[in-house]
Amino acid sequence: MLSWSFFGFHCLLIGYRIFRSLFLPRIFGLLMVLAGMAWLTFLWQPLAAHLYPYVLFPGAFG
Numbered sequence: 001m002l003s004w005s006f007f008g009f010h011c012l013l014i015g016y017r018i019f020r021s022l023f024l025p026r027i028f029g030l031l032m033v034l035a036g037m038a039w040l041t042f043l044w045q046p047l048a049a050h051l052y053p054y055v056l057f058p059g060a061f062g
Contacts, residue, residue, distance in 0.1 A: 008039030 011032050019029025038055045042048045048055070 002042075004039050004042045008036045008042070011036030011039060 013036075015029045015032030015034075015036055017029070018024050018032055019026050021029070041051055041055050
């Protein structure tokens with residue numbers, strides 16, 4: 001579960017870079033940031049257990 005949190009930080013950083021980029025559309029960056037926030041819910045296990053089915057969709061889509 002901790003590895004998903006590191007991946008969440010990675011998605012946040014990449015999403016921010018894509019959002020600020022002029023090369024790629026901003027919607028891709030926004031989706032990547034949302035995916036990173038979804039993966040970061042695994043830092044707190046009770047929240048992750050409660051939101052688990054809902055977190056996987058944005059994480060996989062981003």
